[in-house]
Amino acid sequence: MDDANSLFIGGGGPNYADPQSLILKYANRHGLIAGATGTGKTVTLQILAESFSKAGVPVILSDVKGDLSGLAHAGSPDFKLHEAFTSRAEKIGFDDYGYDAFPVTFWDLFGEQGHPVRTTISEMGPLLLSRLMELTDAQEGVLNIAFHVADEQGLALLDMKDLRAMLVWLGENDDAVSLEYGNVARSxxxxxxxxxxxxxxxxxxxxxxxxxxDLNHMISTTQGGQGRINILAADKLMQSPRLYATFLLWMLSELFETLPEVGDPDKPKLVFFFDEAHLLFDDAPKALLDKVEQVARLIRSKGVGVYFVTQNPADVPDDILGQLGNRIQHALRAFTPKDQKALRLAAETFRANPAFDTREAITQVGVGEALVSTLEKKGMPSVVERTLIRPPSSQLGPISAPERTSVIAQSPVAGLYEAVVDRESAFEILRKRAADAAAEAEKLEQAEQQAEDAEEAEAERAREFQRARRYDGGSSRSKGTSKRSSRSDSVGTTFAKSLARQLGTKTGQTLVRGILGSLFKGR
Incomplete structure (x- = not known):
């Protein structure tokens, strides 16, 4: 049912005979898939990802529950919902419905359920890191100084230990750095x-x-022209909200900065799905919210569509919600006054259909049904229509661990990111400088010790010389010597021997020059 210009979503109208589609030209105007748990949001996300892939549009999606990996395998007639799916396909006029697998690449920040995802500290930059960590102006200034000095000295900031080493260096050299760049407080x-x-x-x-x-490995198509579906394992990642925010902040910034302006293309260059978006926005750093809002406003001109999948439209901040033109609303429950208010607001966002009450319909649609409104000609929203969502062609539910491993091994990027590369960067260079400085200090200490030893030796020789000059009129043998010399030396002989020894030293030479000088003066 998909064609070159649109994606088939399902059948609408009283008998579900009217096809409901998403026009590809307006798919970069962003969208929302909302509904209570168990109402069919995941299936809707899955069928949209399938359709975008068939249309040659790459897809990036976060898999929070781990059940979107089924996109990599074709559905099966043995599946328990096979008859229900085929019946639904007949009801909505989905004549060419069949099972199919799609080109999937698995990614995982932890490298456990997909190819590792990494970026460098330098690529993240001081501004994004400061916003992410919610630093004060003074702290942000210190971080900027760290990046600037590292750049000046050719110190690459690649990983966390590089940045930590650079901050330690700043603390040890704060006086010198503060004179040139401003105050660097250790606090x-x-x-x-x-x-x-x-x-x-x-x-x-x-x-x-x-x-x-390399984001080009995500924004890619197969040789047959299908868009690759990039699935980010987010089940474990969602337990680390700061890390998840770091990744999203970096990716959205990279997409925004690297993709060229394309205006309104015939189809998107990339579509990004945020599954369980309420988990993203709960206690999210303001920097992330600002970046998502910026992306929602501006990135459509770069051909990127952003779709949020959440339980309630109220989960999405108003500034972002107002940018979402294509909407698929599954059933909502209204048990509390707060729920009723959210339900009323959700109904008011649709263009009314005189055939039914939108607010009432939101509570009545069954599993697999939704209220659909997409952008039509000139970007105007269509009248909301009660729609039966088409069944997926890929496997519903997750694939097994061995199957996932097989898909990863056959990926076009297999082996490119698995091995960590730890080349020489700020940490190694600063550690080497510290080691060299310590070695130089040790050499200086040894040289000083040798000089002290030499001075002490010379002083000892001088003392020996002075002792040799003394004459007490007695025997020349040493008072402390118990053994008698084999022959007696005269005082003159002893002095001559001592003098001969001294003449070979620096002190002796000085003495000779002094004596000779006196003799010449006497003449």
Whole structure:
């Protein structure tokens, strides 16, 4: 039922005979899929991802519950809902319905359920990191100084240990750095280090490093022209909200900064789905909310469509909700005054249909049904229509772990990101500088010790010389010697021997020059 210009969503009208479609030209105007748990949101996301892929549009989606991996395998007549799916297809006029698999690439920030996703500290940049960690102006200034000095000295900031080492260096050299760049308070450095520790505890060590992800590997199509569906494993990631926010902030920024302006293309260059978006926006850093809003407003001109999947439209901030032109609303429950208010607001966002009451219909649609309104000609929203969503062609539910492993092994990026590369960067360079400085200090200490030893030896020789000059009129043998010399030496002989020894030393030479000088003066 899909054609070159639109994606088939399902059948609408009293008998579900009127096809409801999403026009590809307006698919980059963003969208919303909402509804209570168990009403069919995941199936709607799945059929849209399938249709975009068939149309040659790459897809990126976060898989929070782990049940979207079925996109990689074709559905089966043995599936328990096979008869229900075929019956639904007949009811909505889905004549060419069949089972099919789609080109899927699995990704995972932790590298457990897909190819690792990494970026470098430098690519993240001080501004995004400051916003993400909610630093004060003074702390943000110190972080900017760290990046600037690292750039000046050729110190690559690639991973967390690089940034930590750079901050430690700033603290040790704060006086010199402050004179040139402004005050670098150790209290600010400590605050930044504590915020970094929060990120590390949530797994940021795995995210920051090399090889960094090339987004072109996500924004790609197969040789047959199908868009690749990139599935990010987010079940574990959602337990680390700061890390999830870090990843999304980086990806949205990269997409916004690297993709060229294309205006309104015939179809999107990329579609991004945020599943369980309420988990994203709950206690999200303001930096992330600002970036999502910026993306929602501006990134459509770069050919990117962003779709939020959540339980209630009220989960999405108003500034972002107002940018979502294509809407699919599954059933909502209204048990509390707060729920009733959310229901009324959800109904008011649709263009009314005189055939039914939108507010009442939202509570009555069954599983697999939804109220659908998409953008039509000139970008105007269509009249809301009660719609039976088409069945998916891929497997409903997750694939097994061995099947996932097989898909990962056959991926076009297999082997490109698995091995961590830890090349020489700020941490290694600063550690080497510290080691070299310690070695140089040790050499200087040894040289000073040798000089002290030499001076002490010379002083001892001088003392020996002075002792040799003394004459007490007695025997020349040493008072402390118990053994008698084999032959007696005269005082003159003893002095001569001592003098001969001294003449070979620096002190002796000085003495000779002094004596000779006196003799010449006497003449």
């Amino acid at each position: 600010s450095i400590g605050a930044i280090q504590r915020r970094l520790l929060v990120l590390e505890n949530q797994g940021a060590d795995a995210f920051f490093g090399e090889p960094a992800l």
